[in-house]
Amino acid sequence: MTQPAATETEPLTIRRLSLADLPQVMVIERRAFTAPWSLAMFGLELSKPSGICLAALRGRRLVGYLVCSRYDTVWHVMNIAVEPERRRSGIATALMAALFARADRPGQRYTLEVRPSNLAAVSMYERLGFRPAGRRPGYYHDNREDALIMWRTAGE
Numbered sequence: 746m747t748q749p750a751a752t753e754t755e756p757l758t759i760r761r762l763s764l765a766d767l768p769q770v771m772v773i774e775r776r777a778f779t780a781p782w783s784l785a786m787f788g789l790e791l792s793k794p795s796g797i798c799l800a801a802l803r804g805r806r807l808v809g810y811l812v813c814s815r816y817d818t819v820w821h822v823m824n825i826a827v828e829p830e831r832r833r834s835g836i837a838t839a840l841m842a843a844l845f846a847r848a849d850r851p852g853q854r855y856t857l858e859v860r861p862s863n864l865a866a867v868s869m870y871e872r873l874g875f876r877p878a879g880r881r882p883g884y885y886h887d888n889r890e891d892a893l894i895m896w897r898t899a900g901e
């Protein structure tokens with residue numbers, strides 16, 4: 746799927762992710778992960794009325810996305826990825842900030858799982874206030890890597 750070109754001078758905008766974005770999402774997803782989500786998994790998350798799914802765009806080009814689900818009182822960050830050529834320019838941070846702007850309440854809690862070997866992601870989450878809180882042994886099916894569980898509480 747060919748995406749519109751974009752230059753770094755075009756403003757970054759964040760809006761809700763839609764079904765029409767999914768072909769562009771899948772291109773980034775397959776480049777970002779050794780065990781990428783399927784199209785059906787994104788469709789399922791988008792169908793949940795309580796979820797927050799966001800797209801980051803430079804001009805008309807989709808350059809990143811975030812999927813967050815609410816279970817009971819807790820927000821679970823399920824997926825976040827940025828186009829490889831555009832990493833380290835604040836796009837994932839902007840997506841997370843947009844999530845917090847929509848979901849933060851005093852004491853609101855967020856959780857996620859991340860591969861301990863994914864130093865870029867762990868470092869980003871720590872900068873955003875997430876703290877390690879244990880591991881799920883052998884959680885990732887492709888290489889049996891543990892998952893690091895992280896939590897963030899709004900306002901802390």
Ligand SMILES: CC(C)(COP(=O)(O)OP(=O)(O)OC[C@H]1O[C@@H](n2cnc3c(N)ncnc32)[C@H](O)[C@@H]1OP(=O)(O)O)[C@@H](O)C(=O)NCCC(=O)NCCS
Binds near residue numbers: 824827834837864870
């Ligand atoms: C993790 C990911 C989403 C970060 O996206 P990004 O837009 O590059 O992140 P940002 O530019 O907002 O970076 C925020 C901070 O995270 C940390 N960080 C991001 N990438 C890093 C890297 N490669 N090495 C070390 N720290 C890194 C830094 O502290 C960075 O701040 P700085 O650039 O001012 O030093 C991106 O690397 C990605 O898509 N990875 C593949 C998918 C993935 O692993 N998703 C997370 C699954 S849990």
